[in-house]
Amino acid sequence: MDKPQFERRIFWDVDFDKLDYEKYANFIIERVFERGDVEDIRQCRRYYGDEKISDALLNAKFLLLRTIYFAAAIFDKEVEDFKCYKESVIARNNTCKKCPLYIQTKENTIYEILDL
Numbered sequence: 001m002d003k004p005q006f007e008r009r010i011f012w013d014v015d016f017d018k019l020d021y022e023k024y025a026n027f028i029i030e031r032v033f034e035r036g037d038v039e040d041i042r043q044c045r046r047y048y049g050d051e052k053i054s055d056a057l058l059n060a061k062f063l064l065l066r067t068i069y070f071a072a073a074i075f076d077k078e079v080e081d082f083k084c085y086k087e088s089v090i091a092r093n094n095t096c097k098k099c100p101l102y103i104q105t106k107e108n109t110i111y112e113i114l115d116l
Contacts, residue, residue, distance in 0.1 A: 001046070001047060003021055003047065004021075004040075004043035004044060004046070004047045005043065006028075006032060006036065006040050006043065006044075007036065007037070007040060009035070010031055010032060010035045010036050010040065011028075011031060021047070025048060025052065025056065026056040026059075026060070028044070029044060029048060029052070029053050029056040029057065030056065030057065030060050030063065032044040033053075033057060033063070033067050033070070033071060034063065034064060034067050050075065053075075054071075054075045054077070057071045057075075057082065058077065058081055058082055058083060059083050060082070060083065060084050061083070061084060061087075062084050063082065063084050063085075068082050068084070068085050
């Protein structure tokens with residue numbers, strides 16, 4: 001299968017032309033789901049397959065809350081299945097209650113957490 005044609009803006013901080021799609025698969029998957037648009041995500045799913053993507057996202061060290069909920073919906077997982085969700089719930093006890101990087105409670109929406 002041909003390599004997907006992701007938007008360069010997703011990988012603004014790395015040398016896009018030297019990205020090894022196999023060696024850095026987890027990095028690419030996380031980045032596409034965090035910063036890509038619908039077409040980027042479709043291409044990612046076609047290239048890597050849902051099993052590899054699901055595994056990469058479930059084991060990611062950090063994902064935005066919106067990405068966790070989005071991936072949970074796509075792959076029919078519970079947010080608690082995501083390693084970074086579990087770790088952030090533990091970490092939230094040591095952070096400011098309005099910090100957007102950590103999950104406050106399961107009931108809060110992203111808008112409440114960001115105080116929008």
